[in-house]
Amino acid sequence: MAEVPEIVRQMAEHMATTVPQAASLGFKLVSVDVGRGSIRAPWREDLVGDPDTEVIAGGVVTSLLDHTCGLAMASAAGTEAFSTATLDLRIDYMRPAAPRAGVIAEAHCYKLTRTIGFVRAEAWDVDKSDLIATAQAAFVLNRPRPPEGRS
Amino acid sequence: MTRPAEQLETFLQRVPYVRFLGMHAELAGDEMTAILLFSPHLVGNTFIQALHGGVIGAFLEMTALAQLSVAQPSPRVHKTIDITIEYLRPGRALTSYARADLRKVGRRIANVHVEAWQDDRAQPFAALRGHFLLSAGA
Numbered sequence: 001m002a003e004v005p006e007i008v009r010q011m012a013e014h015m016a017t018t019v020p021q022a023a024s025l026g027f028k029l030v031s032v033d034v035g036r037g038s039i040r041a042p043w044r045e046d047l048v049g050d051p052d053t054e055v056i057a058g059g060v061v062t063s064l065l066d067h068t069c070g071l072a073m074a075s076a077a078g079t080e081a082f083s084t085a086t087l088d089l090r091i092d093y094m095r096p097a098a099p100r101a102g103v104i105a106e107a108h109c110y111k112l113t114r115t116i117g118f119v120r121a122e123a124w125d126v127d128k129s130d131l132i133a134t135a136q137a138a139f140v141l142n143r144p145r146p147p148e149g150r151s
Numbered sequence: 152m153t154r155p156a157e158q159l160e161t162f163l164q165r166v167p168y169v170r171f172l173g174m175h176a177e178l179a180g181d182e183m184t185a186i187l188l189f190s191p192h193l194v195g196n197t198f199i200q201a202l203h204g205g206v207i208g209a210f211l212e213m214t215a216l217a218q219l220s221v222a223q224p225s226p227r228v229h230k231t232i233d234i235t236i237e238y239l240r241p242g243r244a245l246t247s248y249a250r251a252d253l254r255k256v257g258r259r260i261a262n263v264h265v266e267a268w269q270d271d272r273a274q275p276f277a278a279l280r281g282h283f284l285l286s287a288g289a
Contacts, residue, residue: 021203024192048167050228057168058212058231063205067195070204083196086204090235 004033008075012037015071022067025060034078035109037071039064042102054099061123064105065091065135069119072107073139076117080143084117087138097132101125107135115141155181155221162220166228169213172206176217183221185214187247194244202242207267211236211249211279215263218251219283223261227286232260234281242276245269259285 009032016022016029016039025047030038041056041064049057066089073084097103107121121135122128156178163169163176172193176185187193187210195203212234219229249267256262265279 019203020192020194020197021206022195046167046171051165051167052227057166057171057209059168059172059205059209062208062212062234062236063203066203066205066208083198085241086236086238088235088237089204089208090233091208092233093231096230 004075005078008032008078011074012071015067015074019067021063025063027064027067030104030106032071032075035072035076035112036107037068037075038104038106039068039071040102040104043100050096053096055096056101056103058093061093061097061103061105061133062089062091064103065089065107065121065123065133066137068105068107069109069121069135069137070139072109072119072121073112073117073141076109076112077141082144083142084139085142087116087140089135089137091133091135093133094131097125103132112141114143117141158224159183159217159221162217162228166213172209172213174210174213176214178221181221183214183218183250185210185217185249185251187249189244189246196241199241200244202247204236204238207238207242207277208234208236208279210247211265211267211277212281214249214265214267215251215279215281215283218253219256219261219263219285222253222256223285225286229261229286230284232282232284234279237278238276239278240274240276243269247276248272256285261285
C-alpha cells in the first residue's frame with residue numbers, strides 16, 4: 001500500500017484535534033491511510049444523550065462520523081489544496097453505545113471524482129464486529145480553478 | 152407553565168448534551184422552535200467560521216427528539232433509528248433556528264422532517280429526515 005505523505009499525516013492530526021468542534025469533543029486521531037481515516041471520541045459526562053443509561057449522545061456520533069468522513073476525503077485527495085462541503089449524510093443507528101463508552105469511527109472514501117467524493121463509515125464502541133452506527137456521505141470538492149486549457 | 156412546555160423543559164434540562172450544544176427551545180401552542188446560539192466550539196471550518204456539519208446534524212436530530220418529547224411524552228428518551236441530513240448552505244456564525252414536522256407518528260415509529268434556518272426562514276441551510284423508535288408513554 002502507498003505510504004501516506006507526511007503532509008497528509010500532519011493534516012489528519014490537525015483535522016482530528018484542532019478543528020474547534022473536534023477539539024471540544026476531545027477527538028483523537030487513530031489512523032490515516034490513502035482514502036481512509038479513523039478517529040476516536042472519548043466518553044464524557046457532559047456529552048451524555050440519555051441520562052438514564054449514561055450513553056453518549058447520538059449528536060456526538062454524528063459529529064464523529066461527519067468528521068471521519070471528511071478525513072477520509074482529505075486523505076484521498078492527498079496533497080492537493082482544496083476545501084470540501086458535505087452534501088448529505090445518512091446515519092443508521094443499529095444500537096446505543098455501551099454506558100460510559102467512547103466511540104471509534106472509521107471511514108473509507110471509495111470513490112473520488114474531480115468534484116464529488118463518496119464515503120462510507122462505521123462506528124463502534126467496544127467490538128468492531130458489533131457496530132453501533134453506519135454512515136454514507138457525499139461531499140463536494142472545491143478545487144482551486146484549473147489553469148487555462150485544462151478541463 | 153403548560154404541560155407541553157413542562158415536558159419540553161424536562162427533556163431539554165435532562166440531557167447533558169443539549170447543554171453542551173447550547174440549545175434551547177420556545178413553544179407557541181404545540182409548535183416548537185429550537186434555537187442554537189452560535190458558539191466558537193461549534194465551528195467546523197475556521198476559514199469561513201462555519202458550523203460543523205455534525206453540529207448541524209445533531210441540532211436537527213435534537214430538534215426532532217424535543218418535538219417528539221412534546222407530542223409523545225415518555226419518561227425515557229426516544230431513540231433515533233436513522234437520519235438523512237441534507238446540507239444546503241454553510242451554517243454561518245449566527246443564531247440558528249429549527250422546526251420539526253411530525254409527518255407520521257405511529258404506535259412505535261415516528262417519521263420526522265426538520266428544517267433549519269438562520270436569518271431568513273425561506274432560505275433553510277439544512278434539513279433532516281429521520282425515523283425514531285418511540286419509548287413507552289408516561
